[in-house]
Every structure is written in structure tokens, then in C-alpha cells.
Amino acid sequence: MNPRRKKRLLITSSLIAGLSLAIGLTLYALQQNIDLFYTPNEILNGKNETGAKPEIGQRLRIGGMVLNGSVQRDPESLKVSFDLIDNKAGQVTVYFDGILPDLFREGQGIVAQGVLKSENAIDAFEVLAKHDEEYMPPEVADALKGMEHLKTESELAK
């Protein structure tokens, strides 16, 4: 082989090796960090699209509306729990230890990220309520479609 070809072969093969290593690592990292989104009903009865139920211990995201009167606080710490509901029969309890976002209210759509603790309970490490009152993640909006008290004040005012 002449030196030029040798150089090319070296460059090409190192590129391919690097690329496949990168893709392998990426897929591996991805596998561990993809969180599926569920509605409360899907947690109990399996996903609408595939029918798969989440396993206990699985990391996931859940979106739904905070049930009125379900927020319970621990008097000593920042521990709090509340129930999330959707437009079907789902109802799931979320446990959280930390500061709830400014826009967290009963009757408001929220998203929580956490680990499934039991069939209908989630240990959340993050609770998100979106910054704009009128704005709601499309998944949550879908899950709440047709529910009475979903409408926010500003929408009612219009």
C-alpha cells in the first residue's frame, strides 16, 4: 500500500470506529434515560397505544389534573402528596418532597416525573406546572379533554 492510501485507510477506519462507538454509547445512554409519558388512566390500565402497563420501580412522567381537596402536607417538613386524575377513570397519588412550583394549584394540569412506587402511587422527584396559565402540555391537554373545571380563570373571563 502506498502511504497515501494507508493514511486514508487509517482515517476512514478510525472514523468508522469512532462513529460506531459514539452511536453505541448514545443508544446505551438513551435507553436509560427515556421516560415514557403516562396519564393516570394509562398507569392503571396500560398505555393507549400499546397497552403496556408500567412496572413498579420504572421511571416515568405522568400528567393530569390535581384533584380538588387531595393535597395533603406533612406539618413538619415539605413532604406533600396529591391525587392526579384525567378524563377517564384514572386516579394516581403522587408523593413529593420539595417545593411545589409557583403555578401549582388544585384543579390545575401538571406534569410530574418520578418512579412508580406501587400500582397507583408515584414518588416524584420533579413537579412541573407550566409558566403560562393558559399553556398546557399537549399530552396533559389530551388527557383532560372534556373535563368541567379544566378551564382557567382567564379563559372564563373571555
Next chain:
Amino acid sequence: MLPEIGQFTLILACILSFLQMVYPLYGVQTGHQGAIRSARILTILQFIAVASSFAILAYSFLINDFTVGYIATNSNSAMPWYFRLSAVWGAHEGSLLLWVFLLAGWSIAVALMSKRLPIESVARVLAVLGLLSFGFYLFVILTSNPFERTLPYFPIDGRDLNPLLQDFGLVIHPPMLYMGYVGFSVAFAFAIAALLEGRLDSAWAKWSRPWTMAAWMFLTVGIALGSWWAYYELGWGGWWFWDPVENASFMPWLAGTALIHSLAVSEKRGVFKSWTVLLALSAFSLSLLGTFLVRSGVLVSVHAFASDPTRGLFILGFLVLVIGGSLLLYAIQASKVKSRGRYELASRESMLLINNILLIAALIVVLLGTLLPLVHKEIGLGSISIGEPFFNRMFTILIVPFALFLGVGSLFRWKRQQLNDLKKPLTLILILSVLSTVLFLFIFAPFLTWLAVLGTFLGFWIIVAVAYEIYLRSTHRHAFSKGVMKLGNSHWAMSFGHLGLAVMIIGITMTQNFSIEKDIKLAVGDHITFEHYDFHFDQVKPLNGPNYTGSVGIFTVKQDQKQIAVMHAEKRIYTVQRMPMTEAAIDAGITRDLYIAMGEQLPDGAWAVRIYYKPFIRWIWLGPLIMAFGGLLMICDRRYRSKKENGNESVPTTEKEGAQNA
């Protein structure tokens, strides 16, 4: 009346941009000198037209003209004047007007500041910019008109700007970011013009380099500002969330960073040319993709305000046209580009190639992480989210070879480097950087983690290598004190750019490894102690702002019994939108920030409070500022500025190279 004039000048600008696209191209094709020269005039006229529109919208905001729908939804008479002004770009319509205004600004800059370029080339570049402007004007006029009236029933007062955006950060963050986004259009236009011409030479790289650097500089500052804004305004002390919209700005930055390095090789050595062109096309295409993702509402994000499907479709169509068209042109014309230079495997060219490969790998990671959730949902597998850990892990892996090669790379010679010659300097750099790491961690780290050691080492590896390289270059021919004065601006630019990255790496490492975050319940009179700091919750006072009310929590902070700060953490309720907002109290310092944010008031009267200790977080933004300063130095380099020398010098070379390529 005024808004109608604004709308009229906007339409005028649209027509002018169309002419700016067609006329010069026609002139270049037929050799019609008048048509070629018209490019500059049309660009200037277009700029004047769109600048009038922008000024009129800004003025209408200042005088609270709530008959304009956009102003009524995004402003309020109680807002101070500077927020009314920045509210111009506070939502979809106005931010697009800012976009086209800045695009016209870059166009006119090209028209006025490229006197030494062949007039045909300038005509082509301006024509491409005209095409881009035309597309965006159509978009603004057809789908997002900021001048639409609410007559005859207009509101007495506006619905206020989203409180998150009523902040100094918003006054400057979007213009900076957009300057960067839009600025890549110039590099794009240069690349397309060169492809149309079928001539890509070192002169092309030389012209396009300062423009690319300017855009990159703005983008760097814009992203850093966004990160800083998120840190103090969103109230939970994070500085980067891998939010899809952040990613949308980060992707052009990665491509742009690859581009400025690859341009350097193309200019100096005449190799990597077709790759550089591809990068120039990608950087702007990614800016467009970012715009599409943000503006079409397909993303779930803090930034997504518009979710009108026609808007999404329009941008998607434009995106396909621009990206598809440019790639097609590239496919046809790129084969004509021949790189003439030769280089060995061990050479600075190879080092810069590695830089590009790693940057593109990072780009692919971000692209994948951003688009995969969309794809996953569209093919019916349900919604997913890709968490921060994915990005964090990937970037932790990628930064290691990147930083190591960066430190070594600038020591390599062009063309060919004897590896044996590097043994001594590398050993020295290694020893010095290990020593610095140990010393630094001994002073500042409360305990050790592997990642902390790794990150700090990488940072110091770069710093020591940069310093050593400066020393080597300076003592090459002269004594150090004399030689260091003789180093060119470009050289300093490189050093500062790399130094900035090192500072940022150290900042990120320290913040991520040694931050202390306490979310606790505190009543007035309580206190909490950690890291030698004692936070005492003194009292809560009512708060009365121009368009908000609320409470302010006052904390006294003592370090080793000595009072060092009194911090005021605010909880605001914006009266018009009834929206609560957290204004964190921050005691900033070069080696640490103290951060207090009020959460909610609990039923028993105590407050949920976040108290954070963030070591070295300022370095995360200091780094990009240093990088941007480096960029500024490069733009000011004499070889891009002085007309005389270059005008005479570059013309013959371009002709020669043009002949060779043809």
C-alpha cells in the same frame, strides 16, 4: 395611522427584498452592470423600510397604543418604559419582526463593509440574503402580522407581558441570540454565492471568516445570557436544562464553532473547503430548524408561545426549501471544489479535524435528544421525554477527548509535526496541570469526586497548554517580553477562546459537584447553617411594585459569626395576569453564589424556602464572555480590516485560484 404606515413599510421591505433577490442575480447572469450595482442600493432601501416598521412598533409600545392587538396582549400601561420597549420582542409576532430587522441589519452591513470584494460576489451574497429576507417577510406578513388592529373594540389597558419576561435579561437576551442566529445567514449566503459561482478559494474563506466569527460571538453571548437569566429568574437555580429550545440555540452554536475552526484551516491551508461549505450551510440551517421548533409549537417548552399550525407549516416549507435547495446546490457544485494542500496525519490540520468530528458528534447527540421525542410521538409510540442525565453523560464523555486534544492541538504545526518534539512540552504541561489541579482542589473542594478531579484537570490542562503555547510562540525569535507584544490578534483570539472554555469547564465542574441545595421549611425567626454560612430568616414584608404586589422575605447571612449579606427574596403576584413569580435573592461572588428563593407559604404560616450554595457558578458565564472577547479580537485583526494591503493582495490570488478551479 402609524401602525398602518408600519405595515406598509413592512410590505415595501418585502417587495424590495424580492427585487434584491432577483435583480442582482439577473445582472450577474447577463453582465448588466446596473443590475449588479443595484444590490447595494436595494439592500439599503430594504433596511430603511424594515427599520421604520420596527421603530413604529417600538414607538407604539411606548405610547401604549392598545388598538394594536399585539400590544394589547403583551403590554400594559403600568409597565416601566424599558420593559414596554423590550416587550416588542416579548412574543411571537414582534420577535419575528426583530428577526427580519436584524437580517436586514446584517445585509446592510455586508453591503457597506465589503467594498474590497468583487462586485459580482457581493451581488450574489446580497441576492441570497434577499431570498432569506423575502421568505421571512412573507411569513411575518401572511401569518404573524404585529400591526393587526383590534378596532373597533379595543381594550383600555393591555393584558401585560408574561412576568417572566419583565426582566433586564429579556431586554438583551433575544436580540443577542437573534444576532447570532441571523448572523449565520451571512456565512450561509457567502457559501451559496461561492457555490453558485463554482469558486471556492482561500479568499472566500477569508471574507466569510470575520462575519462568521461575529455571528458566533453574538450567539455565544446570547446563549450565556439566556443561561444567566434562567438561573436568576426561573427561581430554581439551574443554569442549563437541556430544554428543547435551549438545544435549538446550542445546535447552531456547535456547528458554528466547528465552522470557525474549519474556516481557519480553509483560509490558511486551502484544505477542508467543501466540508467548510457544508458546515456553513448547516449552521444556518440549524438556526432555521431552531426557529421552526420554537415557533411552530411542536415542542413542549417554556419558550413555545405560538401554536398556530399554519405558522408551523409555513416555516417547515421554508425550511425544506432552504435546506433542500442548498444541499442540492452543494451536491451539484461541491465536486468542483478541490483541496490542494497536503498534510500528514500528525499535523494541526488533523487536530482541527478531530475538533470538528467531536463537535459534530456533540451536535448529533443534541439533535437526537431533541428530535427523538418528536419522532417517537409521531410514529405512535407515545410521548417520551429524554432526561438531563442523557445529555450530561454524553457531554461528560465527549468533553474529555475534546479538551485533551484542544490543549495539544495548538502546539501542532501546520502540515507536519514531529511527534518526538512534543514529548517535552507535553510532559511539562501534564505536570503543571496536575499540580494546579491538586492545589485548586485542595483550596476549594470540600471533598473529592472522580468527576471533580477530571473536570478540574481538563480545565487546567487547557489553561497550562494555552499559557505554554503563548510562551513558545513569543520566545520563538525574540525575548519573551518583546515577543509577546508581537503576537497577532488572531493568536490572542485563539488563546482567549480556549481559555474561556477552560474557565467554563472549571465552573461547570465545581457547580455540578459541590453545590449544596436545601429545600426547607422556615418560619420567621428560624435559621439554618451549612458550609460556614448561617442563614437567619428575619422577617416578611409586603411588597408593592408598579404592576405587582407580593411579599419579600429578608434574610441575614453570617459567615463564621460575621454578617456578610442581607438578602431580599421576593414573591411577586403580577396583578394583571394574576401570576405568581419568584425573584430570587442572590449574593454573587467570584468563588461562590448564595441563592435564596421563596417557595409558597404553607398553611401554618411558615415558608418553603430554597437556599443554595453554588460554588464557581459565575465562571460558567465568565467563560463564554472570554470566548466572545476572543472572537472580537479576531474580527479586529488587521488582515480583515486594512483595505489597502488586502485589496491588492487578494485579487491576484483569487484570479489564480479561480482559474485553477475552473
